[in-house]
Amino acid sequence: MITVENLTKSFQGVNALNGVTLDVEAGTVLGVVGPSGAGKSTLARCVALLERPDSGAIRVDGTDITSLDGSALRAARRQIGVVPQGDSLLRQRTAAGNIALPLESAGVPGPQRRTRVGELLDLVGLTDKAGAYPDQLSGGQRQRIAVARALAANPSVLLADEPTSALDPETTGSVLTVLDRARAELGVTVLVVTHDMGVVRKICDDVAVLEQGRVVEHGKVLDLVNDAASRTSSALLPAVDLNPINESSYDRVADVVLVGFAAVGALLPEAAHRFGVELNIVGGGLTRLGETPVARFRLGLNGERSDSALEWIGEAGGAVQRSLKGPQGVAA
Amino acid sequence: MRSATPWSDVLSFLLEATGETLYMVGVSTVIATALGIPVGVWLQLTAKGGLRPNVAVHRVLSFITDLGRSMPFIVLLVALTSVTRLIVGGSIGSTAVIVPLAVGAIPFVGRLVQNILSEVHVTVVEAAITTGASTLRIVRSVLIRESLPALINAIGVTVIALIGYSAMAGVIGGGGLGDLAIREGYQRFNDRILWSTVAWLAVLTTVIQLGFTRAARASDRRRHASV
Numbered sequence A: 001m002i003t004v005e006n007l008t009k010s011f012q013g014v015n016a017l018n019g020v021t022l023d024v025e026a027g028t029v030l031g032v033v034g035p036s037g038a039g040k041s042t043l044a045r046c047v048a049l050l051e052r053p054d055s056g057a058i059r060v061d062g063t064d065i066t067s068l069d070g071s072a073l074r075a076a077r078r079q080i081g082v083v084p085q086g087d088s089l090l091r092q093r094t095a096a097g098n099i100a101l102p103l104e105s106a107g108v109p110g111p112q113r114r115t116r117v118g119e120l121l122d123l124v125g126l127t128d129k130a131g132a133y134p135d136q137l138s139g140g141q142r143q144r145i146a147v148a149r150a151l152a153a154n155p156s157v158l159l160a161d162e163p164t165s166a167l168d169p170e171t172t173g174s175v176l177t178v179l180d181r182a183r184a185e186l187g188v189t190v191l192v193v194t195h196d197m198g199v200v201r202k203i204c205d206d207v208a209v210l211e212q213g214r215v216v217e218h219g220k221v222l223d224l225v226n227d228a229a230s231r232t233s234s235a236l237l238p239a240v241d242l243n244p245i246n247e248s249s250y251d252r253v254a255d256v257v258l259v260g261f262a263a264v265g266a267l268l269p270e271a272a273h274r275f276g277v278e279l280n281i282v283g284g285g286l287t288r289l290g291e292t293p294v295a296r297f298r299l300g301l302n303g304e305r306s307d308s309a310l311e312w313i314g315e316a317g318g319a320v321q322r323s324l325k326g327p328q329g330v331a332a
Numbered sequence B: 001m002r003s004a005t006p007w008s009d010v011l012s013f014l015l016e017a018t019g020e021t022l023y024m025v026g027v028s029t030v031i032a033t034a035l036g037i038p039v040g041v042w043l044q045l046t047a048k049g050g051l052r053p054n055v056a057v058h059r060v061l062s063f064i065t066d067l068g069r070s071m072p073f074i075v076l077l078v079a080l081t082s083v084t085r086l087i088v089g090g091s092i093g094s095t096a097v098i099v100p101l102a103v104g105a106i107p108f109v110g111r112l113v114q115n116i117l118s119e120v121h122v123t124v125v126e127a128a129i130t131t132g133a134s135t136l137r138i139v140r141s142v143l144i145r146e147s148l149p150a151l152i153n154a155i156g157v158t159v160i161a162l163i164g165y166s167a168m169a170g171v172i173g174g175g176g177l178g179d180l181a182i183r184e185g186y187q188r189f190n191d192r193i194l195w196s197t198v199a200w201l202a203v204l205t206t207v208i209q210l211g212f213t214r215a216a217r218a219s220d221r222r223r224h225a226s227v
């Protein structure tokens, strides 16, 4: 749906983007993460058609949008809903009036406009705030109105730059829920810029890690967590080495990642049973990525067939990330 | 020592002069607003970071605006005589004063408007850009509507300034309150007229100022913010 190819952009000698390539599949949510100054906003602003890249292409639905002008540019902008970084609502308009702005730009007549605004208020759960002015809304409510506005003209793509950066954890949840509904109920493709891995954990299918204007990691979140060396896995999975353990009391010590209900629930007891080994969870824990339960455990095994048990876990869908103690590392 | 002018005469003097002042100031404010707002919008559009940045156009426009603002009104009043004759068909009287008043106020309004429009946050403007809105729509629905309270106040400031300038209208026979105070009051040593006019001017400007402040507040939707 969105394809970014070799994008570069510099500001007076500062290279904000150094050849960024990534893609977002239709109907999925991509999280763009990275430290402050990595170029996340610049990337988002290029896709939002607020900034023209120096070189490279941005395709939305196959069309390169980087060189458009005039009415073609305005039409393309309508296809891309944007939640800008920071406060962006018109303070002299009600919540409903703000949501109506893109519809006015698109020339939608009054009665249809009102119907559509009603639908969007409902989508973001703020029907009762239709007549409220931004100054009367909380930060989270303002941000949900901004999302509703971005979605008003039925765009195929939704961009949000740090939509939760100024919010407390509870309100953050309500904004993320709205982004998730946009994808689930409207089929919108979402690109969300954030420095908060919690956002990736809750709503992202894919993640791209940006550093100094380069993509240093890009893939499905659930794939990347299986790779112990990935930044995504170390950021999202529970730490395994919080409690020091006495390795000498085990024949084998290994870290495993388990993804999904079946794996998390049944794999370890079954391995212990099948191979007649004693299997202890000595570190790590359980978390949730979107709807999927994911665990990273540090296991301590005792028994002759410990290696076979670990191998079997790997074959049955668990990822044995590293064997800390044993004759040979069981391949990750 | 002659006897003081009867109050009834003072009153009719004041009434006539007030009519002249309101006429001169009113019409020139309307013209200055109608032409000054586009100047201010144009200044802001072409400014660095504006919707249509254009250094050359902005520089030229800024230069002309600042030149106009630095011109003493009395100079404008005299210098524009021939232009005035061309436009209103005469070069004396209240109507003739309107031309230099309006001309002097256009750059004044223009600068005020630009400063006000530049206060609209760039994120708000960019959000509107991303909706695919045309420049004209952004100017109207975002820049002007968001700053309406400040713009109304600016027009109030302009009216008060124009009342001040219009005191010099007497030079070309424009009449008005300033002229009354100077010619009938000060130059003829008529203290009663002088001080009644001064007091009335104070009341008039206060009321006008108050009216604009009220209107500005009424246009400010944020005043409802009390939940």
Ligand SMILES: Nc1ncnc2c1ncn2[C@@H]1O[C@H](COP(=O)(O)OP(=O)(O)O)[C@@H](O)[C@H]1O
Residues within 6 Å of the ligand: A011, A012, A014, A015, A016, A034, A035, A036, A037, A038, A039, A040, A041, A042, A043
């Ligand atoms: N308009 C601009 N002018 C100059 N430098 C800019 C501008 N926008 C971004 N930069 C620079 O580009 C780099 C990337 O910025 P940005 O995309 O905002 O990063 P992030 O959103 O990841 O924090 C930074 O070094 C920043 O200073």
Ligand SMILES: [Mg+2]
Residues within 6 Å of the ligand: A040, A041, A042, A085, A162
């Ligand atoms: Mg940023």
